Amino acid sequence: MIYFFDPGGVGRRPLELYKDLAEKYGFVMAGSNNSRNFSSDQSHVLNALWVDTHRRFAPDARLTYVSGFSGGARVAGLMALNCAQCQIAGVIANGAGYPSNRADAKDKLLYFFAVGDQDFNWPEVITVRREREDKGLAYRVRVFSGRHQWAPAEVMEDAIEWITLRAMQAGDRPPDAAFIDRQLRLRQADAGDAEKKNDAMAELAAYRALASDFLGLRDVPEAEKKLVALKKSPALKAALKKQQEQIDEQAASENEVSGKLHAYVSGSAEDGTTLASTIVQEMHQLNDQAEHSKNEVKRLVARRAFAGLFVEGIESGQEELESRHFDKAEACFDLMSKVSDSPWPVLLLAETYAAEGNKKQALRELKEAVRRGVDVDAIESNERFQVLKTDPEFQKLVQAAKAK
16 A cells, blocks of 8 residues: 655545556555645544545555655655554655654654655755665665656656565565566666766665665675775765755755745835845746756756745745735735746635635636646645635636646
């Protein structure tokens, strides 16, 4: 069994992405439609999901896993670490690291991290990887080409094969010699490719996998020796230094704008209009660097920094919305709608107006969200739009979104 948590509460999204893997590897997959970012009672949601699925199925307690994307990845980690009755075997985290209140002492979990190379949470995942490596905790990290998103199906397949291999290693699944040998050949090929490219970080991932994932299943003494030598090598030290330079550069870029964003949201600025204009201008400059810099690493860092600031603005607005500070929420979402053509901020503006009871303005923003390509599930599953369900204009908007 794998439980999935989407930050927007669209449980269908990961199931549609990975349903073929469920068939191929014999997993039941369940997606929550109630767990979402800023949910007030996650424990109630998790308990309801657990009870419902156990009424329908009889999952093996040793082979139960959780997965999530972004805030949903933190919910998945929270369930794995804090739910004693659940006995979760592992976490597949997409686009995020640990939950904020993680307890190290309880962490004997398998942890698979998938993150896009343009994801603003890339520094967090890289930092967590180092921590788990230093502490000898079980992990695997896949960095794919992409932004802040659910991992592509081939990356999720890698995760499922990894937890399956580790279950065989732990004696929780019967060993499948053909499967084990295929996994061994794949990791050996990874190691060979990494050596040819002189990619120390890829070598670390490959030799770590060979040395730890096949322990007790296959003898890999050469991989163990190479891992020990690699950890002492100047090449790995240089690669780690370059990673840290990217992390530091992204933090510096974000900090430059983040303070201004905080001042704007809090209302502490003397001239909010001018400050808003400055924020928009600086974020546009950052986005321009992300699109046009001749240096690939500079482009990646700028993309991550821009995305991190965009999400900071969105989440600030969501916090204000949950606190029913509608004016501040509107200001945040309106500002973010000016720095990106994403449908997300205008959809949240529509939510804010709907929560205020301003149906006319809510419908106007929903129309813009549809123009920008909003996911229809994000409209239909949103409880705040219940007050609009009988409105003919709302129904027309939903049909237009479905047509897209």
